[in-house]
Amino acid sequence: MQINVETLSSVKKKINFVIPAERVSQEVDKAYGEIKKYAAVKGFRKGKVPMGLIEKHYGDKMAEEVLKTLVNDTYYKAVADEGLNPVSFPVIESDALKPGEAFNYSATIEVFPKVELKEYVGLELEKEQLVLDQEAVNARLAEMQQSMAQLVPAQEGHAAALGDFVVFDFTGSIDGVPFEGGAAEDFQLELGSGRFIPGFEDQMVGLKAGDSKDLNVTFPEQYGNDTLRGKPAVFAVTVKEIKVKELPELDDEFAKEFGEFDNLDALKAKLAEIQKEQEEHRVEYELKERMYKQLVEKNELEVPETLVDRQVEVMLEQSKQRLAQQRLTLEMMGLTEDAYKAQFRDAARDQVKSSLILDAVAEKENIEVTDADFDARVEEIAQSSGQDKGSVAKHFANARAKESLTLQLREEKAADFIISKAVVVERPKAELKA
Known part of the structure; x- marks a missing residue:
C-alpha cells in the first residue's frame, strides 16, 4: 500500500492511499462470500444463487462494504503511523471500486495545530484600579426596597x-x-x-x-x-x-426582614462587602481578558474550523441558557441562531486560540492539576450551586466530566502563571485603553 500526506495548511492534511489490486480482490471475494449467504434472487434458494447474479444484483452493496473495510483498515493505521492528531472525521473521496484493479482514495482531515510559543512571559498588562462606589450599594438597597413594595x-x-x-x-x-x-x-x-x-x-x-x-x-x-x-x-x-x-421605610425593621441583620447599618455593611467582592472579580476577569487578547496577538496561530464550530455552539447554548433564566430568547433579542453564530464566530476563534496557547504554556511550564486543586473546585461548585459536595463529587467521578474540569483548571493555572510573570500597571478606569 502507498500512502502520501499532503499539507493543505498548518491544520489541514490530505492523506492519499493507493491500495494494491491483490488486496482489493481479496476484500471483494470476502464481501461476495458474505453476501452469498443471505442473497435472495427469485428462483433460487438462499446460498444457492449463482455468482453472476449476485454480482449483478449486489454489486453496489459489495462496493459499499469493501470501501468501508478498506478505509477502516488503512485510515486509522495511517493516522497513527504519521503521528497525526485529527480533530474531525475524515472527508473521504475515492475512485470507483473495480475488482482486480488498485483502489485510490483520499481522506482530508483537520488536525490540532503545533503551537510555537513566541511571547507569553513579561506581557505588559493594564489593570483597573479598584474603586468602591457607595452609589452601587445604594442602588442595590433601592432594588431590595422595590422588591418589598x-x-x-x-x-x-x-x-x-x-x-x-x-x-x-x-x-x-x-x-x-x-x-x-x-x-x-x-x-x-x-x-x-x-x-x-x-x-x-x-x-x-x-x-x-x-x-x-x-x-x-x-x-x-x-x-x-x-x-x-x-x-x-x-x-x-x-x-x-x-x-x-x-415602598417600605429604609430602617432597622426593613433590615430585619432579610433575616441575619439586626439593623440597617449591618445590612449596608454586608451589601458593601458583596459589592467589593463583585468588583474585585470583575477587575480580575477584565485583566484576564486583556491577557488573552495579547496572548493571541503575540502568538500567531491557525486553528481548525471544526474547533471554532464547536466553540460557537458552546457559546450559543450558554447564551440561550442565560437568556432563559431571564425569560428571554434569541428571537426577542433580534437574533436567529445563524445570525448569532456569524456575529460571534471571530470571538469563538479567539477563544479556541487562547485555549490552545494556554495548553502549550502549561505543557512547557510543567503546570499540572493536583488532587487538592480538583477537590477545592468541587467544593467551590457545591457551595455556589447549593448542592451537596458528595453529589457534585459523584458527577465529576465520571471520566469525561473529570477530564473536562481538569483541562479547565489547567488552563486557569496557566493563565494565572502568565499574569504572575506579567508587568501589570494599575490605572483609573477612565485611562484604560479601549
Whole structure:
C-alpha cells in the first residue's frame, strides 16, 4: 500500500492511499462470500444463487462494504503511523471500486495545530484600579426596597405613569378583525416592563381609571406568531384600576426582614462587602481578558474550523441558557441562531486560540492539576450551586466530566502563571485603553 500526506495548511492534511489490486480482490471475494449467504434472487434458494447474479444484483452493496473495510483498515493505521492528531472525521473521496484493479482514495482531515510559543512571559498588562462606589450599594438597597413594595390602589384621578400597575381589558384587531389570543379581561401590566409589543405600554401612560383608548402598534418582524409578524394592529383598551407601589421605610425593621441583620447599618455593611467582592472579580476577569487578547496577538496561530464550530455552539447554548433564566430568547433579542453564530464566530476563534496557547504554556511550564486543586473546585461548585459536595463529587467521578474540569483548571493555572510573570500597571478606569 502507498500512502502520501499532503499539507493543505498548518491544520489541514490530505492523506492519499493507493491500495494494491491483490488486496482489493481479496476484500471483494470476502464481501461476495458474505453476501452469498443471505442473497435472495427469485428462483433460487438462499446460498444457492449463482455468482453472476449476485454480482449483478449486489454489486453496489459489495462496493459499499469493501470501501468501508478498506478505509477502516488503512485510515486509522495511517493516522497513527504519521503521528497525526485529527480533530474531525475524515472527508473521504475515492475512485470507483473495480475488482482486480488498485483502489485510490483520499481522506482530508483537520488536525490540532503545533503551537510555537513566541511571547507569553513579561506581557505588559493594564489593570483597573479598584474603586468602591457607595452609589452601587445604594442602588442595590433601592432594588431590595422595590422588591418589598406593596401594591395599593392609586388615588382617584391618578394618571398612569411608568412603574405603575394597570388593570385593564383589551381587544386586538387587524384591519378591524379581532385575532386569536388578542383579547383579555382584568389583565395586570406594569408599565415600562416591556412585556407587551413596542409602543403599547408607552401609549397607556397618562390614562386614568375608567378611560378607554385605541392603541396603534405594529408587531415586530421577529414576533413569535408568524401570522402577526410585521402587521399593524389596533388594541382597544379600557382601564379598570391603577395600582402604585408603596415602598417600605429604609430602617432597622426593613433590615430585619432579610433575616441575619439586626439593623440597617449591618445590612449596608454586608451589601458593601458583596459589592467589593463583585468588583474585585470583575477587575480580575477584565485583566484576564486583556491577557488573552495579547496572548493571541503575540502568538500567531491557525486553528481548525471544526474547533471554532464547536466553540460557537458552546457559546450559543450558554447564551440561550442565560437568556432563559431571564425569560428571554434569541428571537426577542433580534437574533436567529445563524445570525448569532456569524456575529460571534471571530470571538469563538479567539477563544479556541487562547485555549490552545494556554495548553502549550502549561505543557512547557510543567503546570499540572493536583488532587487538592480538583477537590477545592468541587467544593467551590457545591457551595455556589447549593448542592451537596458528595453529589457534585459523584458527577465529576465520571471520566469525561473529570477530564473536562481538569483541562479547565489547567488552563486557569496557566493563565494565572502568565499574569504572575506579567508587568501589570494599575490605572483609573477612565485611562484604560479601549
